[in-house]
Amino acid sequence: MTAVDLGILPRPLGACDFPDGTPLNAFFAWNEARWRRDRRYTIACDLSYLSRRFKPDEVGLTVCVCHIAIRPVIRWRFRSQILLSSAGLATAMAMRCNSRDPPAVVSAHRVVESLLASIGTTELEKHAAVFKAFEELSDLVDLDPLAARRPRLVTRQRSSPRKILVIKLSALGDFVQALGPAAAIRQHHAADEITLLTNHAFAGLARQSGLFDKIVIDSRPQLFEIGAWVALRRVLRSSRFDRVYDLQTSDRSSFYFWLFLPAAPPEWSGIAWRCSHPHANLGRYPQHTIDKQAEQLLMAGIYPTPLPRCPASTRPLPAGLKEIAFFILIPGSSPRHPEKRWPAIRYGELARQLFDATGLLPVVIGGAGEEALAAEIRAVCPAAIDLVGRTELTGLVDLADTAAFTVGNDTGATHIAAAGGHPVVVLFSDASEPSRCAPRGREIHVLTSPRLDDLPVDLVFAQVIKAAEGPTKLRFLSQGPTSSRIRV
Numbered sequence: 001m002t003a004v005d006l007g008i009l010p011r012p013l014g015a016c017d018f019p020d021g022t023p024l025n026a027f028f029a030w031n032e033a034r035w036r037r038d039r040r041y042t043i044a045c046d047l048s049y050l051s052r053r054f055k056p057d058e059v060g061l062t063v064c065v066c067h068i069a070i071r072p073v074i075r076w077r078f079r080s081q082i083l084l085s086s087a088g089l090a091t092a093m094a095m096r097c098n099s100r101d102p103p104a105v106v107s108a109h110r111v112v113e114s115l116l117a118s119i120g121t122t123e124l125e126k127h128a129a130v131f132k133a134f135e136e137l138s139d140l141v142d143l144d145p146l147a148a149r150r151p152r153l154v155t156r157q158r159s160s161p162r163k164i165l166v167i168k169l170s171a172l173g174d175f176v177q178a179l180g181p182a183a184a185i186r187q188h189h190a191a192d193e194i195t196l197l198t199n200h201a202f203a204g205l206a207r208q209s210g211l212f213d214k215i216v217i218d219s220r221p222q223l224f225e226i227g228a229w230v231a232l233r234r235v236l237r238s239s240r241f242d243r244v245y246d247l248q249t250s251d252r253s254s255f256y257f258w259l260f261l262p263a264a265p266p267e268w269s270g271i272a273w274r275c276s277h278p279h280a281n282l283g284r285y286p287q288h289t290i291d292k293q294a295e296q297l298l299m300a301g302i303y304p305t306p307l308p309r310c311p312a313s314t315r316p317l318p319a320g321l322k323e324i325a326f327f328i329l330i331p332g333s334s335p336r337h338p339e340k341r342w343p344a345i346r347y348g349e350l351a352r353q354l355f356d357a358t359g360l361l362p363v364v365i366g367g368a369g370e371e372a373l374a375a376e377i378r379a380v381c382p383a384a385i386d387l388v389g390r391t392e393l394t395g396l397v398d399l400a401d402t403a404a405f406t407v408g409n410d411t412g413a414t415h416i417a418a419a420g421g422h423p424v425v426v427l428f429s430d431a432s433e434p435s436r437c438a439p440r441g442r443e444i445h446v447l448t449s450p451r452l453d454d455l456p457v458d459l460v461f462a463q464v465i466k467a468a469e470g471p472t473k474l475r476f477l478s479q480g481p482t483s484s485r486i487r488v
Contacts, residue, residue, distance in 0.1 A: 012045045012048065012049065013028070013044060013045050013048035013049075013119075014028055014032065015028035015029040015032060017119050017120065018118065018119065018120070018121075018127075019120070019121070019122045021122075022121075022122055022124070022127055023124070023127040023128070023131075023281075023295055023298055023299065024118055024127050024130065026280065026281035026282070026283065026295070027041065027280045027281070027299060028041065029282055030278075030280035030281055030282050031280065033282060036274065038278065038280060039143045039144055039146070039147035040131075040134050040143065040147075042147040043068065043134075043143060043146055043147050044115055044130075046067065046074055046077075046151075047064045047067070047068070047111070047112055047115055048115070049082070050063045050064045050067060050073060050074070051063075051064055051112070051116060059093075061109075061112055061113070062092055062093075062095050063089070063092040064108070064112040065092075065095070065105060065108040065109055065112060066088065066091055066092035066095055067088065067092070067151075068108045068111065068112075068137065068141065068146060068153075069102070069104040069105045069107070069108035069137075069141065069153075070091055070092075070095065070104075070105065070153070071085075071087070071088045071091045071092075071153060072085065072088050072146070072151040072152065072153055073085060073088035073089055073092055074088075074151050075088070075150065075151075076149065076150050077149060077151075078149060103140055104137070104140040104141055104155065107133065107136045107137040107139075107140055107141075108137060108141075110129075110133040110136065110137075111130070111133040111134060111137050114126065114129040114130045114132075114133045115130050115133075117129070118130050124298075124303075125303075127298070128298050128303035128304075131298055131299050131300070131301045131303075132301045132302075132303065134301065135300070135301030136301075139156075139157075139158050140155060140156065140157070141153065141154065141155055141156070142154040142155075142156050158242075160191060160192070161191050161192045161193055162189065162192040162193070162242040162243065163192065163193050163195070163239060163240060163241045163242050164185065164189050164192050164193065164194045164195065164241065164242065164243050164244075164245070165194075165195050165196075165197060165236075165239070165241040165243070165244045165245070165266070166182060166185060166194060166195070166196050166197070166212070166244075166245045166247060167196075167197045167198075167244065167245070167246045167247060167248050167253045167256065167270075168182070168196065168197075168198050168202075168247045168248055169197070169198060169199055169218060169220065169248050169250075169252070169253065170199055170202075170248075171412060172201075172202070172393070172411075172412025172413070172415065172416075173410075173411065173412040173414075173415040173437070173439075174248075174289060175198070175202045175205070175412075176205075176308050176310065176412065176415040176416050176418075176419055177289050177290050177293075177308050177415060177439075177440070178247045178293065178308070179209055179211070179308040179309060179310065179419065180290060180293075180294075180305055180306045180307050180308040180309070180440075181245075181247055181290075181293040181294065181296075181297055181305050182196075182209065182211045182212070182247070183211055183305075183306050183309065184294075184297055184302050184303075184304070184305040184306060185211075185245055185297070185302060186211045186212075188301075188302045192242075193213045193214070194211070194212050194213050194214075195212065195213065195214040195215070195216055195239065195241070196211075196212040196214070196215050196216065197216045197218050198215065198216075198217070198218060199217070199218060199220070200217050201393070202393070203215050203217060204392060204393060204394050205310070205393045205394055205397070208310070208311065208313055208394050208397065209310065209311065210311065216235060218232065219232070220252070229259075232256075232259065233259040236256065236259050236260060237259070237260055237263065241266045242266055242267065243266055243267040243268070243269070244256075244257075244266050244267070244268045244269065244270070245269045245270070245297070245300070246268065246269060246270030246271070246272065247270075247293055247296075249270050249271045249279065249292075249296070253270065254270060254271055254272040254273070255272075256272075257270070257272035257273075257275060258272075269296060269297070269299075269300040270296070271284075277299060277300040278299070279292070279295065279296035279299060280299060281295060286435075286436065287436070288435060288436050288437070288438070288440075289436065289437060290305075290307070290308070290440050293305065307419075307440050307441060307442070308415070308418070308419040308440065308441070309419055309421070310397040310400070310401075310416055310419040310420060311397070312397055312398045312401035312402075312420075313394060313397070313398055315394075315395070315398060317398060317399065317402060318387060318390070318391070318395075318399075320385060321361075321363070321385070321399075321402075324361055325359070325360050325361070325404055326360055326361040326362070326363045326385070326402075326403055326404065327354065327358075327360045327361075327362060327363065327403050327404045327405050327406065327407070328363050328364075328365055328399060328400065328403045328405075328406040328407070328408070328417060329347050329350075329351060329362055329363065329364045329365070329377065329384070329406075329407055329408065330364075330365055330366065330406065330407070330408025330409060330411060330413045330414050330417070331344050331347045331364065331366065331370070331373040331374070331377060331408075331409065332366035332367060332370040332373055332388075332409065332411060332413075333409045333410060333411040334411065335369065337431055337432075339429050339430075339431040339451070339452070340409050340410050340411070340428075340429060340431050340432065340452070341409055341452065342409060342427050342452040342455060342460075343452070343453060344372075344373040344376035344377055345376055345377075345380060346455070346457050346460075347364075347373075347376075347377050347407075348376060348377040348378070348379065348380025348381050348384075349380055349381075349457045350407065350457050350460055350461055350464070351364075351377055351380070351381035351383075351384050352380055352381040352383075353457065353461050354461065354464060355381060355383050355384075357461075357465070358404075358468075360404055361383060361384070361385060362377070362381060362383065362384040362385065363384070363385045363387055363399065363403070364377050364378075364384055364385065364386050364387065364388055365387050365388060365391055365396060365399065365413060366388040366389065366413070367388070367389060367413075368388075368389040369389075370388050370389070371386075371388050371389060373388065374386040374388040387399075393416070396413055396416045396417075397416055397419075397420065400416055400417040400419070400420030400422065401420045401421070401422075403417070403420070403422060404422065404423075404468060405422055405423040405424065405425070405464065405467060405468045406418075406420075406422065406423070406424045406425070407424075407425045407426075407427075407460065407464055408424070408425075408426055408427070409426070409427055409452075410426060410427070410428050410429075410431075410432050410437070410438075414426050414439055415439045417439075418439030418440065418441035418444055419439075419441060420441075421441065421442050421443075422443065423443040423444075423445065423464075423467040423468055423470065424439060424441060424443065424444050424445065424467075425445045425446075425447060425460065425463050425464050425467055426438060426439055426444065426445070426446055426447070427447050427448075427449075427452060427455060427460070428446060428447070428448045428449075429448070429449060429450065429451055429452045430450045430451070434446050434448060443467060443470060445463055445466075445467045447459065447460060447463055
């Protein structure tokens with residue numbers, strides 16, 4: 001085979017060709033900082049070079065499509081040197097596009113056109129289209145040989161349905177926030193079998209979500225629990241997963257990537273070393289959890305990602321709450337972080353003021369060990385209903401779906417309330433950063449104070465009333481301390 005030597009490459013496509021803060025800017029910057037680069041990055045640089053080298057546009061497009069779908073035009077590349085195949089060029093020049101093009105050619109057109117359209121734009125949809133187009137092409141063409149130093153075209157046909165694994169282990173708030181990404185994965189893999197690997201505590205919530213076909217419990221073995229590690233490895237390998245979405249992206253979950261060895265690991269979306277679909281963003285850690293996971297999925301070809309949603313069940317509400325309008329108070333949080341708690345006596349004062357102003361009954365919820373908080377609230381507001389320690393996670397979903405609004409600390413139960421779709425006022429101290437972990441939902445209102453002890457009741461009360469009378473158009477009709485109604 002003869003070849004054409006074109007010498008020094010022009011400036012390659014780079015992060016600077018995409019606006020700061022966009023997914024492709026992050027993706028290219030991540031690759032430019034690494035020795036081992038993502039195959040899609042290498043192919044994108046090849047396509048950019050070929051489209052610039054072979055103008056006018058129609059010729060460049062044809063050469064690019066030929067390179068990734070018919071016959072590689074680049075024969076060999078190394079650093080700033082490139083060698084083109086004369087046979088590949090001849091094939092490209094002889095191509096004629098028509099409506100009967102093979103699927104790989106049609107898919108290749110989408111890759112090239114979406115890549116060129118994404119340069120210089122801040123439109124998220126155009127960036128997502130690039131990764132989606134690469135995913136469609138990868139169903140027909142193996143991208144790894146195409147990104148090798150000596151590019152080769154290897155066609156393939158993926159089997160269907162595929163087996164998908166989603167990893168999400170802890171904590172409660174993070175698990176709830178992952179329900180949005182899980183819904184996006186479910187829609188993208190509608191015909192596939194999806195298994196969730198999670199903790200026992202979240203299994204019921206996962207089943208109620210309806211997003212997973214199977215649920216596998218991770219016992220989270222300690223370092224020297226060899227038998228437990230062997231059992232986990234056996235489960236992962238025997239399931240023959242085609243792709244894994246690691247929504248935990250921790251050191252532990254990334255280590256699970258290596259449990260598949262010595263067999264070839266499945267495709268992997270996460271941060272595990274040498275995984276097939278990395279969340280390629282050097283600045284991923286300051287991102288909000290939901291933004292981080294949405295961008296991770298975008299780089300795996302899944303877009304858009306909805307906000308978290310917890311569907312309610314058909315179970316009856318606890319006794320005393322049927323046909324009664326109420327709001328929820330969540331005065332607890334992790335016992336390891338007492339600085340995240342607004343004083344219970346302030347919750348009691350707030351409950352009394354809201355009950356007097358709206359007629360809605362306060363319902364106090366929380367986990368075992370937080371009974372004293374509810375008692376302190378009821379001492380100030382005897383009308384409050386104490387459900388602390390008496391409600392499962394799935395029951396919290398039902399309560400949040402019915403409550404007029406919720407007021408709570410930075411804790412997992414507040415995330416469940418936020419996923420219910422009704423107004424939520426969440427209180428933050430300097431112990432955590434709302435920009436990274438605040439609940440996301442349709443009507444979320446964040447109040448911050450360096451120390452929650454300094455947050456006055458009147459300020460919270462005003463924010464709650466404003467939130468409750470906002471987009472939901474709530475109107476309160478107080479009819480005295482023993483009866484109340486809520487009208488939407």
